Amino acid sequence: MTTGGVIAVHIGAGYHSPTKEGDYKRLCKVACAKGIDMLQSSASSLVTLVSVMKILEDDPLTNAGSGSNLTLHGTVECDASIMDGKGRMFGAVGALQGIKNPIEAANCLLGEQLKGKLSMGRVPPCFLVSNGARQFARDHGIKEALPGTMTTENALKSYKKYKRQLSECSVNHEAPSAKKRQEESCLLMDTVGAICLDTNGNISSAVSSGGIVLKHPGRVGHAAMFGCGCWSENVKDDKVGIACSTTGCGEQIMRTNLAQKCCQNVQAKDNPIEAVQETFTQDFKSSQLLCNDSEKLGGALLVSYDQNNAELVWAHTTESMCFGYMSTRDKSPKVKMSRLPSGSKCGESLCLGGCLFKLS
Numbered sequence: 134m135t136t137g138g139v140i141a142v143h144i145g146a147g148y149h150s151p152t153k154e155g156d157y158k159r160l161c162k163v164a165c166a167k168g169i170d171m172l173q174s175s176a177s178s179l180v181t182l183v184s185v186m187k188i189l190e191d192d193p194l195t196n197a198g199s200g201s202n203l204t205l206h207g208t209v210e211c212d213a214s215i216m217d218g219k220g221r222m223f224g225a226v227g228a229l230q231g232i233k234n235p236i237e238a239a240n241c242l243l244g245e246q247l248k249g250k251l252s253m254g255r256v257p258p259c260f261l262v263s264n265g266a267r268q269f270a271r272d273h274g275i276k277e278a279l280p281g282t283m284t285t286e287n288a289l290k291s292y293k294k295y296k297r298q299l300s301e302c303s304v305n306h307e308a309p310s311a312k313k314r315q316e317e318s319c320l321l322m323d324t325v326g327a328i329c330l331d332t333n334g335n336i337s338s339a340v341s342s343g344g345i346v347l348k349h350p351g352r353v354g355h356a357a358m359f360g361c362g363c364w365s366e367n368v369k370d371d372k373v374g375i376a377c378s379t380t381g382c383g384e385q386i387m388r389t390n391l392a393q394k395c396c397q398n399v400q401a402k403d404n405p406i407e408a409v410q411e412t413f414t415q416d417f418k419s420s421q422l423l424c425n426d427s428e429k430l431g432g433a434l435l436v437s438y439d440q441n442n443a444e445l446v447w448a449h450t451t452e453s454m455c456f457g458y459m460s461t462r463d464k465s466p467k468v469k470m471s472r473l474p475s476g477s478k479c480g481e482s483l484c485l486g487g488c489l490f491k492l493s
């Protein structure tokens with residue numbers, strides 16, 4: 134099947150400063166334009182996806198790759214995962230240090246599984262963490278980062294600010310007010326992700342994150358977890374093809390299996406926007422699994438498609454979410470900074486929308 138291709142990228146749901154809005158949008162544009170160039174030259178979904186993700190990881194603006202949030206010990210530990218809708222294979226790395234593009238390590242794990250069993254019939258891994266993940270990346274020739282080069286000035290500045298607040302809290306034995314906690318939880322998280330539908334009708338998705346600032350070393354978030362950070366299934370029989378990349382509070386997204394859940398609901402219903410709205414309302418915001426959490430912070434970018442059309446849906450409960458998209462029929466990428474309308478509440482209100490692409 135040869136159809137039109139689509140690329141969609143996000144640079145996270147969280148809080149995006151209005152003063153940097155132009156830079157965020159430019160980055161989404163550059164990533165989409167690169168993806169469409171590649172798809173127009175017949176690159177595959179996975180190859181295009183990894184190139185686009187590397188652009189997002191390499192930009193110091195994003196909390197992924199270089200520029201990642203720092204852990205409690207001031208180190209960079211990255212999570213990333215990728216899923217291929219054709220073979221439904223998945224590769225992921227968690228709490229990975231010292232590798233310039235974590236998505237390359239995740240993709241390499243995916244690729245190695247496609248080669249089949251290891252010697253003596255051993256099962257190839259789909260998810261590696263920490264030193265084991267780093268060793269795997271080295272053994273497969275994936276580029277290492279020079280010491281210190283993944284820590285940006287901005288990441289260090291935020292780290293110092295929050296570390297100082299943390300020690301003041303411990304000295305005063307004071308819990309921050311609910312309002313302050315809510316504002317800060319929107320500030321501290323974001324992630325990058327992308328979805329790519331190639332001109333042969335194969336879809337894939339990915340996500341990459343430096344996690345939450347001051348996270349415990351060794352903490353792994355949704356960006357590395359199966360069914361949580363990304364999900365992809367090619368169109369098959371009477372089911373639409375689908376892919377999703379999520380962003381927000383890793384722990385909440387993990388407990389609600391958000392990426393897979395959104396995809397299952399879209400496949401079960403006729404209207405993708407209504408299906409994502411229902412997932413966020415019933416399976417995330419009102420989920421019994423999150424009943425102890427006062428604010429629910431999540432975002433998702435999703436593409437569904439059949440032989441003729443594709444539909445993009447975005448949704449977030451955070452202050453803002455920035456994303457871009459383009460099809461091989463479009464002249465230029467579209468980018469959007471979606472912000473909760475005034476009067477709505479971060480962690481409670483839901484903002485969502487969508488758009489259609491003609492494929493044939």
Ligand code: GLY
Nearest residue numbers: 344354381382383
């Ligand atoms: N959104 C980043 C994380 O929770 O890991």
